[in-house]
Amino acid sequence: MSGINLLEGQLNAAGKSFGIVVSRFNSLVTRELLNGAQDCLLRHGVLEKDITVVWVPGAGEIPQALRHLSDSEKFDGLITLGCVIRGGTPHFEQVVSLVTQGVGEIALQGKAPVTFGVLTTENLEQALERAGAKAGNKGWDAALAVIEMASLWEKLP
């Protein structure tokens, strides 16, 4: 037997509540990310009444809504979902840095764990591949990660 104090989260989310911020821009993709995230939460024991979904116009607005949910301290975990596609978007880099830096700051400042399910791709095909086609569903992945983090949060000193 090792004397190491090992801390890790479990994948059971029964009794916990989660917030999801999802952006409407490229909703063909983000709706599928949301379906994946919700499905993952429900299959891991979360009740529908304990899932709050907040729609925002674009990925650039995700951090603003995320801050409200984080500051409320009502959630055991928060998930962000969006889709930024480079093809033809002159301000792709600005939108990506707005959302990545904003979510990163709130994740570090707030109490609840936050996971990042915002796709940044070259084109729509790559995005769809990551939203339930051949590359899995990154919404499901972000939900599974937050379930583990929420469980870990209960164990950290």
Ligand code: INI
């Ligand atoms: N928002 C996205 O979520 N994805 C995009 O691909 C995108 N493009 O292409 O521009 C996008 N732009 C809107 C942005 O997120 C803000 O909603 C907008 O700038 C208003 O603040």
